[in-house]
Amino acid sequence: MKRIAIDMDGVLADTTRQFLAWHEQETGIKLLQKDIIGKKESAPFPNLYDWVNRVGFFRHLPLIVGGQEVVKKLCEKYEVFIVSAATEFPASLADKQAWLNEHFPFISWHNIVFCGSKTIIKADIMIDDHFKNLDYFEGETLLFTNAHNALADAGRHTRINSWEDIAKYLL
Amino acid sequence: MKRIAIDMDGVLADTTRQFLAWHEQETGIKLLQKDIIGKKESAPFPNLYDWVNRVGFFRHLPLIVGGQEVVKKLCEKYEVFIVSAATEFPASLADKQAWLNEHFPFISWHNIVFCGSKTIIKADIMIDDHFKNLDYFEGETLLFTNAHNALADAGRHTRINSWEDIAKYLL
Numbered sequence: 001m002k003r004i005a006i007d008m009d010g011v012l013a014d015t016t017r018q019f020l021a022w023h024e025q026e027t028g029i030k031l032l033q034k035d036i037i038g039k040k041e042s043a044p045f046p047n048l049y050d051w052v053n054r055v056g057f058f059r060h061l062p063l064i065v066g067g068q069e070v071v072k073k074l075c076e077k078y079e080v081f082i083v084s085a086a087t088e089f090p091a092s093l094a095d096k097q098a099w100l101n102e103h104f105p106f107i108s109w110h111n112i113v114f115c116g117s118k119t120i121i122k123a124d125i126m127i128d129d130h131f132k133n134l135d136y137f138e139g140e141t142l143l144f145t146n147a148h149n150a151l152a153d154a155g156r157h158t159r160i161n162s163w164e165d166i167a168k169y170l171l
Numbered sequence: 172m173k174r175i176a177i178d179m180d181g182v183l184a185d186t187t188r189q190f191l192a193w194h195e196q197e198t199g200i201k202l203l204q205k206d207i208i209g210k211k212e213s214a215p216f217p218n219l220y221d222w223v224n225r226v227g228f229f230r231h232l233p234l235i236v237g238g239q240e241v242v243k244k245l246c247e248k249y250e251v252f253i254v255s256a257a258t259e260f261p262a263s264l265a266d267k268q269a270w271l272n273e274h275f276p277f278i279s280w281h282n283i284v285f286c287g288s289k290t291i292i293k294a295d296i297m298i299d300d301h302f303k304n305l306d307y308f309e310g311e312t313l314l315f316t317n318a319h320n321a322l323a324d325a326g327r328h329t330r331i332n333s334w335e336d337i338a339k340y341l342l
Contacts, residue, residue: 003291081291087280093264109258110288116281120252122293125205 001079001122005113005137006071007086008096010041010129010146012104013061019045038151046155059095065101066163072106082107083121085133086114089161127166131157142166161163172250173295175341176284177242179255179267181212181300181317183275184232190216209322223260230266234274234311237334243277253278255290256304257285298337302328313337 009015016036023045024030036044051057073076074080082100086092100107113121118133127142128134129149134141134157143157144151144166160166180186186235189206194216194270195201207215222228245251253271257263264285271278284292289304299305300320305312314328315322315337331337 005291031298083291087268087283087285090265090268093268093285094261097258097261097264103184108287109261110259113284113286113291114258114264115284115286116279120176120293122291131299 001077003079003081003122004074005081005083005118005121005123006074006087007101007126007128007130007133007144009058009061010064010096010148011065011127011144012067012071012082013058013099014064015061016147017062018057019048019051022051023047033147036147041146041147041148053091055091055095057095058089058092058097061099062152064163066167068103069170070163070167073167075106075169078125079111080107081111081113081120081121081123082105083113083123083126085116085118086117125170127160129168131155142169148152172248174250174252174293175245175296175298176231176252176254176289176292176293176294177245178297178299178301178304178315179253179257180229180232181235181319182298182315183238183242183253184229185235186232187318188209188233189218189228193222194218204318205211210319212317212319222271224262226262226266228266229260229263229269232270235334237338239274241334241338241342242275244338246277249296250282252282252284252292252294254284254286254289254294254297255284256287256289258287273335296341298331302326312341 020031026047029043042048084096086096119136123139125138125140126134127144129144130145141157142160144152145161191202202215213219221255255267257267290307294310296311297308298315300315300317312328313331314325316332
């Protein structure tokens with residue numbers, strides 16, 4: 001059974017939507033997708049590093065459409081691990097696990113990884129929205145489209161635009 | 172540069188000493204090393220699963236002698252990751268990272284992994300006190316002696332009795 005390592009932020013959890021909402025709430029400025037596309041994730045949001053260090057930020061993130069259903073199906077065919085770069089923000093750790101337990105109750109604690117560098121991950125397939133994670137992975141790499149990577153050349157990675165596309169590709 | 176994955180509980184942190192202390196505190200019964208040797212870790216301590224689910228248990232664990240000094244030296248020769256099976260006890264996550272930051276400030280967040288199953292870890296050497304982690308690891312495996320494994324046959328793993336021994340073996 002092949003093993004898939006699936007990222008959380010920007011792949012399962014819609015961090016971008018929450019960044020836009022919190023930015024509007026705190027500054028009164030409503031940014032649109034077109035204002036952030038192709039920019040480094042933190043560039044449009046001066047308060048981003050403050051937010052991600054707050055207890056609660058990661059607890060109530062909205063879901064990316066289709067993730068729950070497709071991950072559930074992937075679990076029948078693959079060994080699925082959720083792998084999140086979380087140790088940079090220790091306040092996120094318990095929030096992230098509670099969020100997973102709420103929305104992905106079929107993922108056991110055995111299959112959750114909170115790490116820093118993902119170079120330590122041994123799997124066959126990695127789904128991630130960051131080149132810094134995919135570039136060092138030896139297996140098959142799926143680049144999940146997000147505003148910050150939308151204009152970049154995917155290079156050796158396979159670009160995937162939605163969970164519907166992942167279902168078509170992997171199921 | 173070879174990568175070492177080093178366990179926390181029972182290898183860097185002296186969970187056994189704290190189990191003995193908390194057991195005496197809560198029951199009035201003073202157990203000695205000879206009372207627990209060769210027994211499954213939880214067997215002598217009926218309250219163990221309660222303790223490890225409490226916020227605070229992992230925050231103030233005593234250190235295993237020599238760990239700090241030897242890990243610091245290993246960092247000069249190896250790529251060192253601290254890999255702890257922590258997602259079974261979500262209350263432990265922030266405590267474990269705070270404990271590491273206090274006692275091992277030279278370990279970056281990049282090199283910390285909190286996981287469930289360690290089958291996902293890609294490294295060259297693993298130091299752990301549990302067979303369940305070492306048995307599925309493809310690289311070199313060092314079994315760190317602890318009361319619960321002290322009487323077992325190490326099998327294909329190399330038994331190591333102290334951080335002094337690790338220094339001799341790896342430095």
